Amino acid sequence: MAETVLRAEGIEAGYGRVQVLWGAGVTVRAKESVVLLGTNGAGKTTLLKVIVGLLPAWKGHVFLDPDEVTTWRTDRRVRRGLAYMSxxxxxxxxxIEENLRVGGQFIEKSALKSRMDELYGYFPDLAERRSTLGGALSGGQRKMLGIAKALASSPKLLVMDEPSAGLSPLFVSQVIQVLSKFREQGLAMLIAEQNVAFLDLADRVFTLEGGRIRFEGSVAELEADDSLHKAYFGLS
Ligand SMILES: Nc1ncnc2c1ncn2[C@@H]1O[C@H](COP(=O)(O)OP(=O)(O)OP(=O)(O)O)[C@@H](O)[C@H]1O
Ligand SMILES: [Mg+2]
Structure with a gap:
């Protein structure tokens, strides 16, 4: 079995006294693309925040193999190869240019320069508008910038929180297209989503409900399960 790049196990976490996660966990193997599927309020963002170090785990462990990083600050995790798109x-x-520099702030200057050139190749619309403010971009372009910014540090693992949020179906398919190029290159990804279109990118799926993992398996296995199928694909 391929080496694991991320393991989160038995995570309990929440806000104040309100517990949101009840022993949730996910794994991502090298070069694997994993979709964490869950409806509104299931706890997707909370689990990702624990994984990237923006929220403490009350219980459980996070490994960026081979290191246990449960108590590491986010910047240290980023230096270990993790990138996060909130x-x-x-x-x-x-x-645009400044956003990419922030994304790549922890890598060496010369490496960042060539990484940015490479990313501008993948995102030609951004290349044409390097000095445009992030806030002046359309929703779709802003999402592309968010992805490029997260990739600026040449991560081993890209963790993304609902890349489809606020996008029209056309932009959703553009985002899926660009991510599939990085997937082909062997970038490991963890994508939290409620949009099943992202299952096109999934080597493996986890479903999160009420702060617990209900299912882990392939897309075909998810589709074969009647109640999960109803929950995520609707009744049609
Ligand atoms: N900062 C916060 N303070 C208190 N409760 C919060 C906070 N953020 C989230 N919650 C609660 O935690 C639960 C899980 O929220 P979370 O944002 O992790 O879900 P999600 O799966 O990402 O949902 P969505 O699809 O809406 O983004 C929800 O009940 C939410 O109301
Ligand atoms: Mg969320």
Whole structure:
């Protein structure tokens, strides 16, 4: 079996005294793309925040193999090869170029320069508008910038919170297309989503309900389960 790049196990976490996660966990193997599927309020963002170190785990463990990183600060995890795209994604008051520099702040200057050139190749619309402010971009372009910014550090694992949020179906398919290129290159990804279109990218799926993992398996296995099928694909 392929080496694991991320393991989160038995995670309990919440806000104040309100517990949201009840022993949830996910794994992502090298070069694997994993979709964490869950409806509104299931706890997707909460689990991702624990994984990237923006929220403490009350119980459980996070490993960026081979290291246990449960108590590490986010920047240390980023230096270990983790990148995170939040639901917000970009700094509206910074230009495209500046956003990419922030994303790549922990890598060496010369490496960042060549990484940015490479990313501009993948995102030609951004290349044409390097000095445009993030806040002046359309929703779809802003999402592309969010992805490029997260990729600026040349991560081993890209963790994304609902890349489809606020996008029209056309932009959703553009986002899926660009992510599939990075998937082909062997980038490991963990994508929290409620949009089943992202299952096109999934080597493996976890479903999260009420702060617990209900299912782990392939897309075919998910589709074969009647009640899960109803829950995520509707009744049709
Ligand atoms: N900062 C917060 N303070 C208190 N409760 C919160 C906070 N953020 C989230 N919650 C609660 O935690 C639960 C899980 O929220 P979370 O944002 O993790 O879900 P989600 O699966 O990401 O949902 P969505 O699809 O809406 O983004 C919800 O009941 C939510 O109201
Ligand atoms: Mg969320």
């Amino acid at each position: 639901e917000i994604g970009v700094f509206p008051g910074l230009t």
